[in-house]
Amino acid sequence: MRVLHQIHAHILTHPHLPPSTFSFTLSKILCFVAYRNVTYAKRLLSQIPNPTIFSYNTLIRGLLSQNPCQEPIFLFKKLLHEKFPKSNTFTLAFLLKSCSILAALKEGQQIHRHVIGSGFGSNLFVQTSLLNFYMKCEEVSLGRKVFDEITEKNVVAWSAMIGGYSRVGMVNETFRLFRDMQRAKVEPDGMTMVSVISACTVSGALDLGKWLHAYIDKKAIKNDLEISTALVNMYAKCGCIEKAKEIFEAMPVKDAKAWSSMIVGFAIHGHAEEALETFALMEEAKIEPSNVTLIGVLLACAHGGLASEGRKYWSCMLKSRIEPSIEHYGCMVDLLCRANLIEEAYGFVESMPIDPNPAIWRTLLVSCKKNKMLAKGEIVAERLLKLEPLNAENYILLSSLYASRSDWVKMSHVRKQMKDRGIKAIPGCSSIEINGFVHEFVMGDWSHPEAKEIKEILRDIEVRVHGTGHEPWIAAVLRYVGDEEKRDALYEHSERLAIACGLLKTKAPEVIRIVKNLRVCADCHEVTKIISRLYNREIMVRDRIRFHKFVDGACSCRDFW
């Protein structure tokens, strides 16, 4: 920067330079400066007489590397208003990038209209930026339309579309497009692979993930830091923590993201000690922990029941450069609640310098319910319902708190409140990958082509589980129906449909791997334990919070979740 300042000063003090050289040199300095110091870049731009579009583009690109802001859009409006200099494909691509960062749909669509009007609609860079913008705004069909209109699709265009599908969770579309890309004879690169692996991570598609891993080796795609991190994350989230560890240990270079992936992986598997050992090794390796690393560490302490260690890491964090975020506070509340330190957790929430979010109040309410703390639970529920009056889960929790104390009057009052307000529960959704296809199940949805066979397996499960003396915990079902229907409702919980599908379509010793969008309910947890014993199958369930490994009638979480 010092040298740049000197050149800048030299130019300004030599006004005899030809105007074109003067402008060109300043615009070159602007290039170097834009990423580092936007304020300085703006001053430079103001010193260039009649700056070309190149200089404006440089500034816009610099602004993109800063915190997300509307400034590129304001700058574009100014250019449009002044009609000079005219924007080019670079301007439009950078602006679309800005809109994608902000997920600014309206502004991006205005730029799209400008793209068409200015005749740049067939420029590959602009098209790729457009499709990426729509996908970041989760406008999937608009993004796909732009993609389909690209005549010469290169690896970047394919990757942008694949990455877009992956981000919005359209797993089967991600894989389908990846296969289309191969058919189109476009070779995927590292970035493409990271996106496809990430889709496996989200959906828990282990077999596809393993296939991709082999594909990377076969095609000799450079197995760099990003790919290795994606693989560590994929194996950990697909239930293979040992394989994740193997890849992680073989990595020659590890950054904070790689370390965090491993730590979070151990944490969600309930391997608290290994998570903390890994964190200690990270510190030894002098890699600065990030905010996510600390979330992993606190998560590990919470799931491992290590309250005092958690407090220790918390106070270390307060002394560090990491600003505790709402997620960190959430982890601490979870940690204290799991250790049944509910009063301490409540005090902690009361003293938070930032407003507690619904998730934090819900954690407290779950604990109050578990410990049948009615008075405290009512206070917590009031705060929660004020913040989030439309979430069915909150009413279900409060209702089961009353149920746990046999307060049927208050329980039915909550149910009525829920009914009057027209609040419906978020449907549970579970998935299972079989032969490269992810089957999704929503509670009570029988649209699966093999629904009849799945129903037969469910009936078999019901009879056999009943034979062990298990009584369904029907208080978990909040519906205005008789007990029999409630029993049926439990048997139609999405994870049971997915487990039944796994039993139908796979054979032992293959592990049945399920991914669920919500937490596993108490009855499903109990029944899955029984199924693992009765059918002699290992069942892995990844719920919203963590992994459960069911083997021979027991769960790896030791019923602590």
Place this chain on the structure above:
DNA sequence: TTAGGGTTAG
């Protein structure tokens, strides 16, 4: 005379 689009740990 200058430059560009796609990924990555919660």
